[in-house]
Amino acid sequence: xxxxxxxxxVLAESIRKHSGLLTYVAKALGYTYMNVYxxxxxxxxxxxVVQEVTERTIDIAEGNVTKVMEGKxxxxxxxxxxxxxxxxxxxxxxKGKNRGYKEEADLNVKQTMxxxxxxxxxxxxxxxxxxxxEDEKQD
Numbered sequence: 001x002x003x004x005x006x007x008x009x010v011l012a013e014s015i016r017k018h019s020g021l022l023t024y025v026a027k028a029l030g031y032t033y034m035n036v037y038x039x040x041x042x043x044x045x046x047x048x049v050v051q052e053v054t055e056r057t058i059d060i061a062e063g064n065v066t067k068v069m070e071g072k073x074x075x076x077x078x079x080x081x082x083x084x085x086x087x088x089x090x091x092x093x094x095k096g097k098n099r100g101y102k103e104e105a106d107l108n109v110k111q112t113m114x115x116x117x118x119x120x121x122x123x124x125x126x127x128x129x130x131x132x133x134e135d136e137k138q139d
Contacts, residue, residue: 011039012049020053058096061088 006029018024026036040046067073068085092101 008043008045011036012046015040015046015049016053019057020050022050054095058092058099061091061096062099064088065092 011025011029014025014028015022018028022036022040023033026033029036040050064084065088092099
C-alpha cells in the first residue's frame with residue numbers, strides 16, 4: 001500500500017497517537033520518515049494536526065516543570081520525576097522555541113548557583129524567562 005493511499009484522516013489519527021513525532025508515525029505505518037514528512041508538508045490539515053499535538057505536548061512539558069518548581073510530584077507510575085523533568089526540559093528546548101524556550105547558550109545569562117534549587121530547575125526557569133530571580137538579588 002502506498003502512502004498516498006492512506007487517507008489524511010488515518011494519517012492524522014496516527015500523528016495524534018504518536019504525539020506528532022513523525023519518525024514514530026512512519027514506523028507504525030511502515031513508511032520512511034521522508035514520505036510521511038512530505039505528505040504532511042503537502043497538506044494544510046495535517047500540518048495543523050501536527051501543530052495542535054505539538055502545542056498540547058508543550059503544555060504537558062510546561063506543566064511538569066511547573067509542578068516540580070512548586071514542589072509537587074509529577075503523576076506517573078514507572079518514570080521518575082527527574083527523568084520526566086529532563087525529558088520535559090529537552091522537549092521545551094527543541095519544540096518550545098516559539099514560546100520563548102531557548103538553548104542556555106543562547107541566553108547569555110550569569111552562571112550563579114542557588115544552593116536551594118538544583119541547577120536543572122534553574123536552567124528550565126532561565127529557558128522560559130531568560131533569568132532567574134536569585135541572580136538579580138545577588139547583583
